[in-house]
Amino acid sequence: MDLWLKEMQLEDAGIAMTYKVKETLVRKKTQFQDLAIVDTEVFGRMLVLDGIVQTTIKDxxxxxxxxxxxxxxxxxxxxxxxxxxxxxxxxxxxxxxxxxxxxxxxxxxxxxxxxxxxxxxxxxxxxxxxxxxxxxxxxxxxxxxxxxxxxxxxxxxxxxxxxxxxxxxxxxxxxxxxxxxxxxxxxxxxxxxxxxxxxxxxxxxxxxxxxxxxxxxxxxxxxxxxxxxxxxxxxxxxxxxxxxxxxxxxxxxxxxxxxxxxxxxxxxxxxxxxxxxx
Amino acid sequence: MDLWLKEMQLEDAGIAMTYKVKETLVRKKTQFQDLAIVDTEVFGRMLVLDGIVQTTIKDxxxxxxxxxxxxxxxxxxxxxxxxxxxxxxxxxxxxxxxxxxxxxxxxxxxxxxxxxxxxxxxxxxxxxxxxxxxxxxxxxxxxxxxxxxxxxxxxxxxxxxxxxxxxxxxxxxxxxxxxxxxxxxxxxxxxxxxxxxxxxxxxxxxxxxxxxxxxxxxxxxxxxxxxxxxxxxxxxxxxxxxxxxxxxxxxxxxxxxxxxxxxxxxxxxxxxxxxxxx
CATH class of the missing domain: 3.40.50.150 (Vaccinia Virus protein VP39)
Structure with missing residues (x-):
């Protein structure tokens, strides 16, 4: 099974970046937002808030x-x-x-x-x-x-x-x-x-x-x-x-x-x- | 119906960019490659060869x-x-x-x-x-x-x-x-x-x-x-x-x-x- 993270880029959502995911390390609703840290094939572990990639190990x-x-x-x-x-x-x-x-x-x-x-x-x-x-x-x-x-x-x-x-x-x-x-x-x-x-x-x-x-x-x-x-x-x-x-x-x-x-x-x-x- | 073009970026394909498509203007197998020109929501018309975006009106x-x-x-x-x-x-x-x-x-x-x-x-x-x-x-x-x-x-x-x-x-x-x-x-x-x-x-x-x-x-x-x-x-x-x-x-x-x-x-x-x- 292939898992992909799809990031709807910007508000208008006519473009989306997708990342092949190896593992979801944490996923939770915090008091403020939807928080996920996933391990991806190309960028390694990344922090994702409300579906938007914030930071990744690789870049x-x-x-x-x-x-x-x-x-x-x-x-x-x-x-x-x-x-x-x-x-x-x-x-x-x-x-x-x-x-x-x-x-x-x-x-x-x-x-x-x-x-x-x-x-x-x-x-x-x-x-x-x-x-x-x-x-x-x-x-x-x-x-x-x-x-x-x-x-x-x-x-x-x-x-x-x-x-x-x-x-x-x-x-x-x-x-x-x-x-x-x-x-x-x-x-x-x-x-x-x-x-x-x-x-x-x-x-x-x-x-x-x-x-x-x-x-x-x-x-x-x-x-x-x-x-x-x-x-x-x-x-x-x-x-x-x-x-x-x-x-x-x-x-x-x-x-x-x-x-x-x-x-x-x-x-x-x-x-x-x-x-x-x- | 929403149509999206998915571009497998690079050979390893652990990342892919996707574009919402308004219309496919031409799609053909030429003597050398798979050619498409599609009209997308965010980038306008784009030339796609063998599934890779070559050039777009917007950028x-x-x-x-x-x-x-x-x-x-x-x-x-x-x-x-x-x-x-x-x-x-x-x-x-x-x-x-x-x-x-x-x-x-x-x-x-x-x-x-x-x-x-x-x-x-x-x-x-x-x-x-x-x-x-x-x-x-x-x-x-x-x-x-x-x-x-x-x-x-x-x-x-x-x-x-x-x-x-x-x-x-x-x-x-x-x-x-x-x-x-x-x-x-x-x-x-x-x-x-x-x-x-x-x-x-x-x-x-x-x-x-x-x-x-x-x-x-x-x-x-x-x-x-x-x-x-x-x-x-x-x-x-x-x-x-x-x-x-x-x-x-x-x-x-x-x-x-x-x-x-x-x-x-x-x-x-x-x-x-x-x-x-x-």
């Missing part, structure tokens, strides 16, 4: 390296970092590779995600038990509101906006993030696919731009995300992430990120530029 | 712009260009936008591809009737052998290597291409996905490198190709495509290519560098 490195190292190698001395969402722990793992970081808080709304990822995706969640990491199970919107002028970097590592994560995209949340950052703080969020969802990307980018003095978008190639090409938006109070002096970036053993990629990823194809230009 | 611009403008804006004065494969005509359309080009030959083995694309994909095939274009139906390997020292640019726009196009990847064919180029000629080929097929990419790049004084790889983000992130290999007798003076590139109305992308696309993620490094 998680792209997303987690890029969402972490771009802001952390832009800020000259990041000490305190907050991840909103990201219950798999992959961003925390990359953040804690930066020796300047004294504390990394993970604020994940769904405790089951953290628990099951610790159990079934240890390669990704391995740093969640690091003494510098604090795991807080709760609402990111509330958490950010209650912590003013505290974080050097805030990473919004959320699911798609058509989900419980809707409130993490744009407007008021970005204002609260601005206030939760220190005076030279940097914010980054995964901001979906400009190819399939230009209107979503446009709105989110424009919301960030209305609040942060420096707002830039970069792209990364992630095989398991729709279209394979994902946008990230950086909002910064002071430092321009696309203008870092890459000769000063220390060596780090990575699989996607390099100092040269740090520059090149901000060079956008024409249609992506068009999506975010006024 | 063809990425592939055709990048395989054409990178070599043609690298060569200072390209007059005569050969496309091996590329029966949809998309590369020819982009090539003929360069005013220096006097003649563009399309050498496609399967006349049915040309015929059906002219009929059902006019947005892509529109330049095949241009007086500067010569369409030759025949074997590209033989054609290249018989035309020495003739082309400024040769573009290998083929299907995957596990198909009738197998002979267009590597070794002896690249030697014949070298001889078919003028003394400062440039060759480019689509060279598959380093994420899924690292061994294929490694071999093809190393074969090119053994023959051409300058060999460089670049990447482009193509939603309908497996992994969404595709490699192209450039072999050049004289000009380095990654070192062009982009201030001299004239303006052109494009949807993916820009002079800045021309530089940035050669900056490879670490795992891609690793695939092609000795």
């Amino acid at each position: 998680e490195f792209v997303y987690h390296e890029m969402i972490s190292h771009i802001p952390l190698f832009t800020h000259p001395n990041p000490k305190k970092v907050l991840v909103v969402g990201g219950g798999d722990g992959g961003a925390i793992r990359e953040i804690l590779r930066h020796p300047s970081v004294e504390k990394a808080v993970l604020c994940e709304i769904d405790g089951d995600v953290v628990e099951e990822c610790k159990k079934y995706l240890p390669e990704i969640s391995c740093a969640l038990d690091d003494p510098r990491c604090e795991v807080f199970i709760g609402d990111g919107i509330k958490y950010v509101k209650e912590h003013k002028n505290e974080f050097d970097v805030i990473i919004v590592d959320s699911t798609d906006p058509f989900s419980i994560a809707e409130g993490l995209f744009g407007g008021n949340f970005y204002k609260d993030i601005y206030e939760s950052l220190t005076e030279d703080g940097i914010f980054i969020a995964q901001t979906e696919t400009p190819f399939y969802l230009p209107e979503t990307v446009k709105k989110v980018f424009s919301d960030a731009k209305a609040i942060f003095p420096v707002t830039k978008m970069f792209m990364a190639a992630i095989p398991t995300y729709p279209g394979g090409y994902w946008s990230f938006t950086v909002g910064s109070k002071k430092y321009d992430p696309s203008q870092v002096d890459i000769t000063k970036i220390p060596e780090m053993d990575t699989k996607y990120y390099t100092p040269e990629i740090h520059k090149a990823c901000f060079v956008l194809p024409k249609y992506v530029q068009d999506v975010i230009s006024e | 063809e611009f990425v592939y055709h712009e990048m395989i054409s403008h990178i070599p043609l804006f690298t060569h200072p004065n390209p007059k005569k260009v050969l496309v091996v494969g590329g029966g949809d005509g998309g590369a020819i359309r982009e090539i003929l936008r360069h005013p220096s080009v006097e003649k563009a030959v399309l050498c496609e083995i399967d006349g049915d591809v040309v015929e059906e694309c002219k009929k059902y994909l006019p947005e892509i095939s529109c330049a095949l009737d241009d007086p500067r274009c010569e369409v030759f139906i025949g074997d590209g390997i033989k054609y290249v052998k018989e035309h020495k020292n003739e082309f400024d640019v040769i573009i290998v726009d083929s299907t995957d290597p596990f198909s009738i196009a197998e002979g267009l990847f590597g070794g002896n064919f690249y030697k014949d291409i070298y001889e078919s180029l003028t003394e400062d000629g440039i060759f480019i080929a689509q060279t598959e996905t380093p994420f899924y097929l690292p061994e294929t990419v490694k071999k093809v790049f190393s074969d090119a490198k053994a023959i051409f004084p300058v060999t460089k790889m670049f990447m482009a983000a193509i939603p309908t190709y497996p992994g969404g992130y595709w490699s192209f290999t450039v072999g050049s007798k004289k000009y380095d495509p990654s070192q062009v003076d982009i201030t001299k590139i004239p303006e052109m109305d494009t949807k993916y290519y820009t002079p800045e992308i021309h530089k940035a696309c050669f900056v490879l993620p670490k795992y891609v560098q690793d695939v092609i490094s000795e």
Whole structure:
């Protein structure tokens, strides 16, 4: 018997990616969503929330390296970092590779995600038990509101906006993030696919731009995300992430990120530029 | 009734992309392959050969712009260009936008591809009737052998290597291409996905490198190709495509290519560098 996972990509569902499954490791309804971790033939174990692939053993490195190292190698001395969402722990793992970081808080709304990822995706969640990491199970919107002028970097590592994560995209949340950052703080969020969802990307980018003095978008190639090409938006109070002096970036053993990629990823194809230009 | 096209991606078939189909416009067994042009909900009309998506109305611009403008804006004065494969005509359309080009030959083995694309994909095939274009139906390997020292640019726009196009990847064919180029000629080929097929990419790049004084790889983000992130290999007798003076590139109305992308696309993620490094 062949088992296949069918992922209806995006809301409109005229395309779907399918993965041959070797084994379902866990499947449960949590308080917030339908959670599954399955072992697939091509991508190994993967976390699936409400039917959408979130992260996989084989390609998680792209997303987690890029969402972490771009802001952390832009800020000259990041000490305190907050991840909103990201219950798999992959961003925390990359953040804690930066020796300047004294504390990394993970604020994940769904405790089951953290628990099951610790159990079934240890390669990704391995740093969640690091003494510098604090795991807080709760609402990111509330958490950010209650912590003013505290974080050097805030990473919004959320699911798609058509989900419980809707409130993490744009407007008021970005204002609260601005206030939760220190005076030279940097914010980054995964901001979906400009190819399939230009209107979503446009709105989110424009919301960030209305609040942060420096707002830039970069792209990364992630095989398991729709279209394979994902946008990230950086909002910064002071430092321009696309203008870092890459000769000063220390060596780090990575699989996607390099100092040269740090520059090149901000060079956008024409249609992506068009999506975010006024 | 919902109709879906299921594309078994790559040979191993542990992943498959599926597209909701509105209408099948043509389906036939040609002398060489199973040809279909279907109209899909998300990507519009698409050409499918032996079950593999080749090009679609919605995302063809990425592939055709990048395989054409990178070599043609690298060569200072390209007059005569050969496309091996590329029966949809998309590369020819982009090539003929360069005013220096006097003649563009399309050498496609399967006349049915040309015929059906002219009929059902006019947005892509529109330049095949241009007086500067010569369409030759025949074997590209033989054609290249018989035309020495003739082309400024040769573009290998083929299907995957596990198909009738197998002979267009590597070794002896690249030697014949070298001889078919003028003394400062440039060759480019689509060279598959380093994420899924690292061994294929490694071999093809190393074969090119053994023959051409300058060999460089670049990447482009193509939603309908497996992994969404595709490699192209450039072999050049004289000009380095990654070192062009982009201030001299004239303006052109494009949807993916820009002079800045021309530089940035050669900056490879670490795992891609690793695939092609000795």
